[in-house]
Amino acid sequence: MRKFVLHRAKSIITKATASLFNPHHHTHPSSSSSSEYYYYYTRTLNRFFTPLDSFTSMASHNSTPPLTVESLNPKVLKCEYAVRGEIVSLAQKLQQDLQANPGSHPFEEILYCNIGNPQSLGQQPITFFREVLALCDHPTILDKSETQGLFSADSIERAWQILDQIPGRATGAYSHSQGIKGLRDTIAAGIEARDGFPADPNDIFLTDGASPAVHMMMQLLIRSEKDGIFCPIPQYPLYSASIALHGGTLVPYYLDEATGWGLEVSELKKQLETARQNGITVRALVVINPGNPTGQVLAEENQRDIVEFCKKEGLVLLADEVYQENIYAPDKQFHSFKKVSRSMGYGDKDIPLVSFQSVSKGYHGECGKRGGYMEVTGFSPEVREQIYKVASVNLCSNISGQILASLVMSPPKVGDESYDSYSAERDGILQSLARRAKTLEDALNSLEGVSCNRAEGAMYLFPRIRLPNKAIKEAEAAKKAPDAYYASCLLNATGVVVVPGSGFGQVPGTWHFRCTILPQEEKIPAIVSRLTEFHKKFMDEFRD
Amino acid sequence: MRKFVLHRAKSIITKATASLFNPHHHTHPSSSSSSEYYYYYTRTLNRFFTPLDSFTSMASHNSTPPLTVESLNPKVLKCEYAVRGEIVSLAQKLQQDLQANPGSHPFEEILYCNIGNPQSLGQQPITFFREVLALCDHPTILDKSETQGLFSADSIERAWQILDQIPGRATGAYSHSQGIKGLRDTIAAGIEARDGFPADPNDIFLTDGASPAVHMMMQLLIRSEKDGIFCPIPQYPLYSASIALHGGTLVPYYLDEATGWGLEVSELKKQLETARQNGITVRALVVINPGNPTGQVLAEENQRDIVEFCKKEGLVLLADEVYQENIYAPDKQFHSFKKVSRSMGYGDKDIPLVSFQSVSKGYHGECGKRGGYMEVTGFSPEVREQIYKVASVNLCSNISGQILASLVMSPPKVGDESYDSYSAERDGILQSLARRAKTLEDALNSLEGVSCNRAEGAMYLFPRIRLPNKAIKEAEAAKKAPDAYYASCLLNATGVVVVPGSGFGQVPGTWHFRCTILPQEEKIPAIVSRLTEFHKKFMDEFRD
Structure with missing residues (x-):
């Protein structure tokens, strides 16, 4: 009985709320005056206010119990970082x-x-990046003579370029919810130069560091605890925290310490099988490359196996590539998962792939600027629209972070005034x-x-x-x-x-x-x- | 049968996951060697991998269905902005x-x-704010002679003050997850000056604009669709979007258009009663003052009634006060809910109250900088710890936004070099x-x-x-x-x-x-x- 009552209440409230925000989605009597409309909606609304039965009425007249830890969202309590x-x-x-x-x-x-x-x-920021940021923050000094003495010529030029990409040169305005289009063009060009494959600025979503991008994908994919996200163990605890906050299940796969934290596809297969046997729908695979906390760099062949596995099993590949600049072993090289999948002949329609990048890591380490992006490929336009909608609720990421993300993907080049100092710092x-x-x-x-x-x-x-x-x-x-x-x-x-x-x-x-x-x-x-x-x-x- | 199986799967997975991350929280056989530990945890883990019964095994060997809109999180689909x-x-x-x-x-x-x-x-940013931001972005110019000609003396002084508040003067480092302590001191002092009542820097959580702060509170408070959040109708759709994303129920109260979008406590009472009769636990009341989209400014007496109502009914008061500087009617004045509740004699232990502020609004309108804060009072230390934990998962808000939030709450004062130009701009x-x-x-x-x-x-x-x-x-x-x-x-x-x-x-x-x-x-x-x-x-x- 209680269950039925709650179900009925929920259904009525959902309908009432829906009609509140989308009144035209309802079927309703054809009306010849707006007062009839009013009447119709008032009636709909009144249904929301009708006491259901004596059971639920008993709950009224009591004030809400005081806020305690026990009465918080249990997903928040479960989360650890x-x-x-x-x-x-x-x-x-x-x-x-x-x-x-x-x-x-x-x-x-x-x-x-x-x-x-x-x-x-104590690590010092890259001078060129900070020059450009300062000039974009206070553009009125750009054409003053003292500025020439304080800033490098190419930082002044770059600041003008960036300002010209921002409608009204307004660095204090909300941007497009994916980020400023001109900056996304620069980033896409940087990805193309890195990978040797095309990148589309419309695939870029600029975010306040990589963390909000990860949360967005978890929010999109996780419906209940029956949805699983494959994560390496050991993993960066942002993933376990985000999965907990969104109420999903972390499905672990173990990196093999004995082989330098190797990622074996046989392990993925075994764990996927087990999760599915347990009724878990595994929706995505998180790969962190270079690894956090484990520091390994995946071999290209290994990455191909992972791409093939995701393709075969219908998994979204979530590639945490925020350490792409941090390679120390002379025999190792970073390959983005996008490059690997494109070099295997898989195009945009073949595999859903998200690559996360951040300004916090690399040689720049600009953690406090909270800049980053995700490159989202292989999703249908309808799914993309949902990602855009979620991004739009938060309006946009911070513009300084956006600018910095474009600089990181397009640093000074040979011949630029700052190139020598930039490359020496890096x-x-x-x-x-x-x-x-x-x-x-x-x-x-x-x-x-x-x-x-x-x-x-x-x-x-x-x-x-x-x-x-x-x-x-x-x-x-x-x-x-x-x-x-x-x-x-x-x-x-x-x-x-x-x-x-x-x-x-x-x-x-x-x-x-x-x-x-x-x-x-x-x-x-x-x-x-x-x-x-x-x-x-x-x-x-x-x-x- | 199916229900039971799912329940069992869930319980086993939850336990396995918990043991994975908190192995010491489990009771386990006392062990005399670490290999016994290994054995114990392997056993625990194996439980996770044991097929449950023939029903769930049927689900295995199928790849995850392709990602479609229909298979996304329904909360995301429901959200509108x-x-x-x-x-x-x-x-x-x-x-x-x-x-x-x-x-x-x-x-x-x-x-x-x-x-x-x-x-x-086309609104121009406040010069002083942008000077300070530029100097903090590129501090190496602070002691160069050309800088004196380009920047006001008090902006240089303020930049030094702010840098001295940042450990290592590192504006590119992650800060404390609530924001840089010195900036929170400044903001707390600004709140005290505004309200005439004490403010504690430990109550301030700096955020990337007000939106993430609102999301954090919704995440904390909403457990299921049976938890309701009271919102004005009309409301700023961030609230309906955030409630939808977190799976709660928006409980509407109507502003009275006939009385200049008046907020009547009788309406609150009526709607609360109805929601409770429908089995909804109303957890918080959102008040937007000055109003968005409605533009009204609440009278202090009305605010007192609202505080009294929340106190009596045990509701968290979520005060959206981002337009506090935007008052146009000569007969109206902004009073923060904190000031109103303190002037009624209610202290920190009497009423849970969150005030949201942003650098995006006011006379400064620095939307693109994504700065803001919430002042959180009246919560138990245990609940506060949970808020801090959620904040820490995202590490910190962007430092430029943090600096700007401190400037907004502490603009130039009479006697400062920039005061005249600042106040003329404002x-x-x-x-x-x-x-x-x-x-x-x-x-x-x-x-x-x-x-x-x-x-x-x-x-x-x-x-x-x-x-x-x-x-x-x-x-x-x-x-x-x-x-x-x-x-x-x-x-x-x-x-x-x-x-x-x-x-x-x-x-x-x-x-x-x-x-x-x-x-x-x-x-x-x-x-x-x-x-x-x-x-x-x-x-x-x-x-x-």
């Missing part, structure tokens, strides 16, 4: 301690290796990152019970730590996962912040942590020595 | 026509009165907007069958149009709502873009449109004459 989780709260507490009472801890500063936030650790950063990755990787591999795959790309190392049982028991007593316990001991002893592997997912019974390669190069030796000393003590204390 | 809907697509088409074939339509340009996007229509814009509002209001009220309430604030007029039956029938034949039909005729005849009232909701059987007051002042006479001429012809054609 380890990168800014418990360990960061502890780090902030320690930092406050150090400020209030210098010398209160056995270290002088907190070294944040928890998050891919290069400029927070190469300096990337070469230093490669050195830092190698130093940290070697240091980790020299620790007892620790093994660390090569950082081929991205900004992270994800070493496996084999913890003694005594340590595991200690962790249990502290009600922490063993790797979370290790990470908090490390932080308390050294000030080094890493994220426990349990925040990313890992083969059950194995333990890891994610450590960025981002602290400035002169700090790396201190991190290595603190980590080495801590680990030795920790093992001495807990060795079985 | 009229401000960028069908009428804007038509406008863009006409604009392309005009570019390709000048003279192809009876007008030379499209006049966008559909959206509150001032700078797209007053020029606001006075011009007031004149434009009055001219358009008078023009609308002079049209046959049209009545338009006073634009006391915000950026909109929402005239009622009484359409002849013949026009309504014509609309029916064209499968459009009568006001959508009127708006498309107006656009085709004059190039003026307005949004049909049906996109905002209206008393059934009444018809309206929303028209911004934003076209530049010299264009207003042309709009008035085109509109007047069109309306006369329309009425002549369709008069009953």
Whole structure:
């Protein structure tokens, strides 16, 4: 009875709401005056207000219970995001301690290796990019003589170009919901130059960093917990968080640590089969390349197998390619999934593919600017229209981020005034990152019970730590996962912040942590020595 | 049987997923070696992979059906956003026509009165704000001598102040997920100065415009379609869109057009009662003040009644106060709901209240910068933690938008070098907007069958149009709502873009449109004459 009543209430309310916003969608008596219209709609509306029966009336006259955690959306409660989780709260507490009472801890500063936030650790922005942004923010200085002395000639020229692409040169106006058309043209040209295959500016959706783009795709694809999204394990926790927030099911596939975090199609097949047997409709496959937190770079042949698998199984391929500039292994190269699928002969109609890009990563690391885009190919016009609608509800992404996304995909070229300084800045950063990755990787591999795959790309190392049982028991007593316990001991002893592997997912019974390669190069030796000393003590204390 | 199977699948998957990410939350056999851990978790995992029974196994071996509109999340399909809907697509088409074939339509340009996007229509940004933004984008010019000649002294000083508030002066780093602490201090001080009551920087969440803040609150509060959010009708369609996307129910309360879009507590009571009788848990009340699309400014006494009502009924008060600077009626004043509730003696523990603010509106109109904040008071620490968690998944809002939000809440003061130019720019814009509002209001009220309430604030007029039956029938034949039909005729005849009232909701059987007051002042006479001429012809054609 109760069920029926609720169903009836819902159906009436849905209809009443629909008629409120789309009155013309309703069939209704043909009317000869607008007052009849009024009458008709008033009647429709009154149905919404008619008490249903004594059961539901009992619910009236009570005020809404006070807002508690228990009464929040359970999807929000379920969501977790380890990168800014418990360990960061502890780090902030320690930092406050150090400020209030210098010398209160056995270290002088907190070294944040928890998050891919290069400029927070001293990485300098690319000068050319910032010149253009400043000029677009305050275009009235563009034709003043002092500006010539302060800004490079090509940054002034680029700013004019960009302003001319913006209707009314209005950098303070909402743009088209996909982003400014001229900037999308530039980005599409950049993708073409990168891939050697055509790119369409109408496929580009500019977003405030890559995260909102990921949320949009999850929102589009997930209908209920019976819809699954394939994610690598370990994964970047944005994916698990977004899937939880949208009420879907994360379907894991495991990267093979023994083969350098290899992505095996046989594993995909096995997991897909199992998920389907469990009644899950797997709708999309997330691939993170270069990997986060795992740092591997996929081989082109492997990517072909993945494309073939998605094509065969009808999966949307969600390609997180935000680390495409971050390649450190000389024998590795980034290939976009779009390039790979086009080189296999698959066109726009053959495979639904979304590529995510961000201004936060690469050599530029402009996290705070919140720029990024997704390139959406292989969807029907009707589905595309729905993506556009969702984008339009938020009006547009921030214009500075949009401009920066266009710069990242179209940096200075040989012959431009800024080219030499730009390429020196870029190469300096990337070469230093490669050195830092190698130093940290070697240091980790020299620790007892620790093994660390090569950082081929991205900004992270994800070493496996084999913890003694005594340590595991200690962790249990502290009600922490063993790797979370290790990470908090490390932080308390050294000030080094890493994220426990349990925040990313890992083969059950194995333990890891994610450590960025981002602290400035002169700090790396201190991190290595603190980590080495801590680990030795920790093992001495807990060795079985 | 099927239901039970699905339930069982869901429960198993949920548990498996939980153990994947929080292995220590599970009870498990006490283990003496990590290989036992591995065994335990493998077992847990295997449960996830066990076929349930013959029913679900039947589903395997089929590839996922191709992605169609029908297989998208139905919440996305249900969502509508009229401000960028069908009428804007038509406008863009006409604009392309005009570019390709000048003279192809009876007008030379499209006049966008559909959206509150001032700078797209020629409004100039506030110089001081843009100076500070440019300097923060490219801080290396701050101590160069040419900079003194290009920038005001107080903009340079303010840029230094802001940079000093940012750890490492890194404007390209992710900030705290609520926004940079120093900027929140400035904003809190601005709120205190505005209201005369304390504000806590820890209550401020900086966001990419107000829209993501509204989405966050809807995400937090809505569990299912049985959770209702009270919204004014007419409303800004962000609310209906966000409620639809989060799967809740919009519970309408009608603003009284006859009393200048009055918000009557008796109407709230009636509608709340009805919703509760229908089994809806009404969780929050949205108030838009000054009103969008309706342009009214609430009287303080009325606001007190609303606060009392929310307090009594246990509703979260969601106060959309993004037009707080846009007041045109000399007898009206903006009072924040926080000020009103504090002046009634209600403290932080008495009423959950969220105030939304944006850099997109006011006299600055910096829509493209996507800056804004919400001030969250009256929530328990546990609930606040959940809001913070959701904010942290997206890392932070864009830093330029954060800086601009601090500038808006702390503009130049008397004595500052920029004060005179700043206040001249501000007053020029606001006075011009007031004149434009009055001219358009008078023009609308002079049209046959049209009545338009006073634009006391915000950026909109929402005239009622009484359409002849013949026009309504014509609309029916064209499968459009009568006001959508009127708006498309107006656009085709004059190039003026307005949004049909049906996109905002209206008393059934009444018809309206929303028209911004934003076209530049010299264009207003042309709009008035085109509109007047069109309306006369329309009425002549369709008069009953």
